[in-house]
Amino acid sequence: MAIDLVARSEWRARAPKGSYSSLHSTKGVKVHYTGGRVDPRIVDDHDRCVALVREIQDYHMDGNGWMDIGYSMVACPHRKVFVGRGPRHLPAANGPGQNSGHYAVLGLVGNKGLVEPTDGMLLGILDAIDYLRAHGGAGREIKGHQDGYPTDCPGGPLYAWIRKGAPRPKASPSKPAPEEEPIKITLVDGVPQWPGRVLRVTEPMMRGADVRIWQEKLAKRGWKIDVDGWYGPKSALVCRGYQRATGLSPTGKVDEQTWAMTWSWRPPAPCEPGMVDEAN
Structure with missing residues (x-):
């Protein structure tokens, strides 16, 4: 499956406040979570994912004083990948002295509400990593934000998946289809x-x-x-x-x-x- 990119224009990103610092290659990617509560309803409503990404950008720019959203890419439960700063641009989310070594990919889970990444989100994170390798010179490392920086990010479930080598989710065993309810159409x-x-x-x-x-x-x-x-x-x-x-x-x-x-x-x-x- 080709990556399902959500361009900045599609999620109506604000323009950056300045010019990005260039980044031509990295050791790999560091995976993040939001660090706050994520509304579980985003799993059934992609519009809420779009709104959440905009909220994160607003917080980074207005709260942190950053020039833009701090992440390179963002993956949501629907296996869609939002373009943040994108490839070849220095992220801001990895921490002081950590940004030039790895791109930053956010999975839309938090420490409350939605905490377990869906298979679609894990696949989206892997899609983002492949994209950054192909277009941004990302290396083979897949790390968590806490690797090298004192934080709980990316949370227990995501970090456990990373520690296992970030395996691709296996297809769920097929369930027998329920009997189709007879519906009369007049x-x-x-x-x-x-x-x-x-x-x-x-x-x-x-x-x-x-x-x-x-x-x-x-x-x-x-x-x-x-x-x-x-x-x-x-x-x-x-x-x-x-x-x-x-x-x-x-x-x-x-x-x-x-x-x-x-x-x-x-x-x-x-x-x-x-x-x-x-x-x-």
């Missing part, structure tokens, strides 16, 4: 009527004809969505984008009002629907 003047259940992210994942019909309609309207009949986090992400575009509350749940709006109004589809809220 057409009125060719328009599917709401089947009576709210589509939302659940465990096990909701599936059925109503999910597929709703996905098909969003896809026909130009929204990038997998038409697979399963209502998972990606469908919820697109749903929130569509709800914002139509003036509905962005719950990520297809209720009766959202279902009706899917067939009654057509908003312009953004390039990456649901990924970034350009209105805020």
Whole structure:
């Protein structure tokens, strides 16, 4: 899988206050965590990841007085990698005397709330490391922030993973698919009527004809969505984008009002629907 980069323009990064110091090669990468509480809801809502990265940049620039966010790259639970200072630029997060030796990659976990990195986040960190090796001359070392600097960062779970050699997460054993709930779809003047259940992210994942019909309609309207009949986090992400575009509350749940709006109004589809809220 190619790296899924979130460019600075996409997360609406502030411009740096000055010029970056150049960095042509490093021993490797140091991995970080936020050091504070991370809202667990970011796992199901990528918009919250975007907002959190902006908050971190604001804190670094306005609180620490740094010229920019201190990290080279940031990985979120959805295996997306935000460009911070990027390759070939000196980071600021490793500590005095530590920045020229390693790039800095943040995993969006903290010491409260969300503390365990998801497999998607670990893969995102590895994607960021590969990217910095390919484009920034990063060496083979993968260290924690606490290696060489007195801190608890990157926290117990991330540091334990690093101490194991930062292994790539193994695919989870496939679970038997639950029986598809029989859903009756009624057409009125060719328009599917709401089947009576709210589509939302659940465990096990909701599936059925109503999910597929709703996905098909969003896809026909130009929204990038997998038409697979399963209502998972990606469908919820697109749903929130569509709800914002139509003036509905962005719950990520297809209720009766959202279902009706899917067939009654057509908003312009953004390039990456649901990924970034350009209105805020």
